[in-house]
Amino acid sequence: MQPDSPRVDMADGRLVLSGDLLIGTVADLSCDTDGAHGVDIEQVARMDTAGAWFVLDLAARMGDAPVSGASDVQTLLLDTVRDNMPTGAPDAEPRQTIADRFEGVGRKVHDGWRIAVEMTGFLGQVVATLASLVIHPRRLRLTSLVHHMQEVGLNAVPIVALMSFLIGIVLAFQGSSQLRQFGAEVFVVDLIAISILRELGILLTAIIVAGRSGSAFTAAIGSMKMREEVDAMRTLGLEPVQILVVPRVLALILTLPLLGFIADISGLVGGAIMSWIELGVSPSVFRSRLVADIDLWQFGVGIIKAPFFALIIGVIGCYEGLKVGGNAESLGRLTSTSVVVSIFLVIVADALFSVFFALVGV
Amino acid sequence: MADPQNNAGHDTDPIIRVRGLVKKFGKHTVHDGVDLDVRRGEIIGIVGGSGTGKSVLLHQIVGLLKPDAGRIEVFGQSVRDTSDDEYRALRRRWGVMFQDGALFSSLSVRQNVEAPMREQLDLPEDLRRTLAGIKVRMVGLQDSAQDKYPSDLSGGMRKRAGFARAIALDPEIVFLDEPTAGLDPIGAAAFDTLIGRLQAALGLTVFMVTHDLDSLHAICDRIAVLAEKKVLAVGTMADMLEVDHPWVREYFHGPRARAALAGGDKNEVR
Ligand SMILES: Nc1ncnc2c1ncn2[C@@H]1O[C@H](COP(=O)(O)OP(=O)(O)OP(=O)(O)O)[C@@H](O)[C@H]1O
Ligand SMILES: [Mg+2]
Numbered sequence: 001m002q003p004d005s006p007r008v009d010m011a012d013g014r015l016v017l018s019g020d021l022l023i024g025t026v027a028d029l030s031c032d033t034d035g036a037h038g039v040d041i042e043q044v045a046r047m048d049t050a051g052a053w054f055v056l057d058l059a060a061r062m063g064d065a066p067v068s069g070a071s072d073v074q075t076l077l078l079d080t081v082r083d084n085m086p087t088g089a090p091d092a093e094p095r096q097t098i099a100d101r102f103e104g105v106g107r108k109v110h111d112g113w114r115i116a117v118e119m120t121g122f123l124g125q126v127v128a129t130l131a132s133l134v135i136h137p138r139r140l141r142l143t144s145l146v147h148h149m150q151e152v153g154l155n156a157v158p159i160v161a162l163m164s165f166l167i168g169i170v171l172a173f174q175g176s177s178q179l180r181q182f183g184a185e186v187f188v189v190d191l192i193a194i195s196i197l198r199e200l201g202i203l204l205t206a207i208i209v210a211g212r213s214g215s216a217f218t219a220a221i222g223s224m225k226m227r228e229e230v231d232a233m234r235t236l237g238l239e240p241v242q243i244l245v246v247p248r249v250l251a252l253i254l255t256l257p258l259l260g261f262i263a264d265i266s267g268l269v270g271g272a273i274m275s276w277i278e279l280g281v282s283p284s285v286f287r288s289r290l291v292a293d294i295d296l297w298q299f300g301v302g303i304i305k306a307p308f309f310a311l312i313i314g315v316i317g318c319y320e321g322l323k324v325g326g327n328a329e330s331l332g333r334l335t336s337t338s339v340v341v342s343i344f345l346v347i348v349a350d351a352l353f354s355v356f357f358a359l360v361g362v
Numbered sequence: 363m364a365d366p367q368n369n370a371g372h373d374t375d376p377i378i379r380v381r382g383l384v385k386k387f388g389k390h391t392v393h394d395g396v397d398l399d400v401r402r403g404e405i406i407g408i409v410g411g412s413g414t415g416k417s418v419l420l421h422q423i424v425g426l427l428k429p430d431a432g433r434i435e436v437f438g439q440s441v442r443d444t445s446d447d448e449y450r451a452l453r454r455r456w457g458v459m460f461q462d463g464a465l466f467s468s469l470s471v472r473q474n475v476e477a478p479m480r481e482q483l484d485l486p487e488d489l490r491r492t493l494a495g496i497k498v499r500m501v502g503l504q505d506s507a508q509d510k511y512p513s514d515l516s517g518g519m520r521k522r523a524g525f526a527r528a529i530a531l532d533p534e535i536v537f538l539d540e541p542t543a544g545l546d547p548i549g550a551a552a553f554d555t556l557i558g559r560l561q562a563a564l565g566l567t568v569f570m571v572t573h574d575l576d577s578l579h580a581i582c583d584r585i586a587v588l589a590e591k592k593v594l595a596v597g598t599m600a601d602m603l604e605v606d607h608p609w610v611r612e613y614f615h616g617p618r619a620r621a622a623l624a625g626g627d628k629n630e631v632r
Binding site: 022023024026027048049050053073074076077080081084085086087226325326327328329 | 467468479483484485486489492493495496497499500505511512513514529531532559560562563564565
C-alpha cells in the first residue's frame with residue numbers, strides 16, 4: 001500500500017492532520033504552530049510510532065495542547081509513545097579539541113609502554129609453561145600440537161618452497177648480470193648461498209608464516225575470546241595459556257626451522273637452475289663450489305634464528321588474540337596488528353642477530 | 363488445521379502461509395512437511411522441544427535459510443522466488459529479533475536501533491535519534507543504556523535492544539525468537555504487555571518462538587506445536603489442553619503449565 005502523503009490544515013485554531021502519518025512520511029511534514037491551540041487527528045488514516053511522536057511533539061510545542069479525534073487504537077498508541085518520550089534533547093557527539101589530541105598522543109605513548117610490559121609478562125608466562133612441560137611432559141596436549149604442526153608447518157610447505165625458489169632465481173639473475181662485468185660469474189654461487197642461507201631463506205619464511213599463521217592464531221583465539229569460550233575454560237580449571245597458546249607456539253618453534261630448511265634448499269635449487277641457464281654454471285660445478293666455499297656455519301647462522309622468530313610470531317599472535325574484546329571490530333584490528341607487529345619484531349630480531357654474529361665473528 | 367471458529371475479526375487470507383516445508387541438514391531432516399498459517403494481526407506462539415527446528419523455521423520464513431522443498435508466502439508473496447527489489451521491500455515490512463540478540467557488536471545500542479532507519483529511510487538525524495530513543499525506552503531500557511555497546515550489556519538487556527531494533531521501522535510482522543528467555547519475571551511480564559500493546563496499537567502480527575508458558579497464556583492468540591518434524595497442532599490454549607499427544611500433554615499439563623494457567627488468562631490481561 002502506497003502511503004497517502006499527510007497534510008496539515010488549520011481550522012478553528014486547530015491543526016487538522018490528515019493522510020498517513022508514518023515513519024517514512026512525517027519527516028517531510030513541517031507546520032508552524034502559531035495561533036493553534038489543539039491538534040485534530042480524526043482524519044488520519046494510518047499512524048505508527050513515528051506519527052504518534054509527531055503528533056505529541058506538535059502538541060507539546062503548542063504548550064501541551066489537547067489532541068482530539070483519536071480512535072481507541074490511536075489513543076493506545078499515543079499513550080504508549082507518550083510514556084516513552086525521551087527526556088531532554090539527546091546530547092550531540094562531543095567535538096575534539098587540540099587538547100584532546102595531545103592527550104591522545106600521551107595516552108598512546110603510555111599505552112605503548114604498558115603493552116610492552118604486558119607482552120613481556122605474557123612471554124614469561126609462555127616460557128614458564130613451556131619449561132614446566134619438561135618436568136610434566138604429560139601436560140602437553142599432543143593431539144593439539146600435532147594438529148597445529150600440520151596447520152602451520154606441513155600446509156605451509158608449498159608456499160614457502162615456491163617463494164624461496166623464486167627468490168633464488170631472482171638472486172641468480174640479478175647477481176649474474178653484475179658479476180659478469182668483472183668476469184667473476186662463478187661467485188654467483190657464493191652470493192646465492194650466503195644470502196639465502198644466512199638471511200633470506202629464514203627471514204622470508206618467518207614473514208610468510210607470520211602472515212599465514214600469526215593472523216590465524218589471533219583470529220581463532222580472538223573469536224573464542226569473543227564467545228566467552230576462554231572464560232569458560234578458566235572456570236573449568238583449564239589454563240588458556242596451556243591449552244591454547246603452548247601447542248601453537250611449540251608447533252611453530254618445531255616447524256619453523258624445518259620450513260627454513262626447506263626454503264634454503266629450494267632457494268639454492270632455484271639459484272642453481274638460473275645460474276645454469278644464465279651463466280652456464282652446471283649443477284655439478286655449483287655443487288662443488290658450494291661445498292668448497294660455504295661452511296656449515298652459514299647454514300647454522302640462518303637456522304639458529306628460526307626458533308626465536310617462531311617464539312615472536314607465536315607469542316604475539318596468541319597475545320593479540322587474548323586481547324580481543326566483545327566486538328567484531330577489535331578482532332579485525334588486532335589480527336592486523338598481530339601480523340604487523342610480529343613482522344616488525346622479526347626484522348628487529350634479525351638485525352640484532354646480525355650485530356651479534358658480527359661481534360662473535362661467524 | 364486452522365479452526366474456523368477462531369477466525370472472527372481476522373482477514374481470511376493468512377499473512378504467512380507455509381506449505382509442505384522440508385528442510386534437511388545433510389542426512390538430518392529437521393522439517394518434513396510443515397504447514398502453517400499465520401493470520402493478520404494475531405500473536406502466534408511456536409512451541410516445541412529444544413532442537414525441533416523452531417529457529418530454523420523462523421530463519422526459513424524470513425529467507426535466511428533455503429528450504430529443500432515446499433512453499434513459503436509472506437504477504438501473499440513467495441519469499442524465495444522474488445527479485446532482489448521485491449525481497450528488499452518485503453524485508454522492510456517485517457522485523458526480526460534473533461535468539462541471541464544478534465546486535466551489531468561495533469555499534470552502540472542506539473546506533474543499532476538507528477541502523478534499519480539509516481538503511482531504509484532518509485530521515486534527518488535528530489528525528490532518527492528521537493525515534494530510536496523512544497524505541498529504546500519502549501522496550502524498557504534505561505536511557506543510560508543507549509550509548510553502551512552490546513558487549514557491555516546483560517543478556518536481558520541485549521534481548522531488549524534486539525527487540526527495539528526489530529520494531530525500529532514499525533513493521534507489520536515481528537519475528538521473535540524466545541523474547542522472554544533470560545528476562546526476570548517482572549521484565550518478562552512487561553515484555554508481554556508491551557508486545558500485546560503494540561499489537562493492539564499498530565495491528566502488529568507477532569510470530570513468536572517461546573517456551574515461556576506465561577507469555578503463551580497471557581498474550582498468544584494461537585499456539586502451534588512443532589514436533590515430529592511437522593506442526594502437530596495449532597489452536598488456542600484451550601485447544602492445546604485437549605490435544606492427545608504425549609509431548610503436548612506433558613508440556614501443557616506439567617506442573618509449570620498448571621501454575622501459569624492458574625495465573626489468569628489472555629483476556630484478563632488485556
Ligand atoms: N546450520 C545448521 N547446520 C546443521 N544443522 C543445523 C543448523 N542449524 C540448525 N541445525 C539443526 O537443526 C535442528 C533444529 O535447530 P533449531 O535451532 O531450529 O532448534 P530450536 O527448535 O530453535 O531449539 P531451541 O529451543 O533450543 O532454540 C537442530 O537439531 C540443529 O542441530
Ligand atoms: Mg532456537
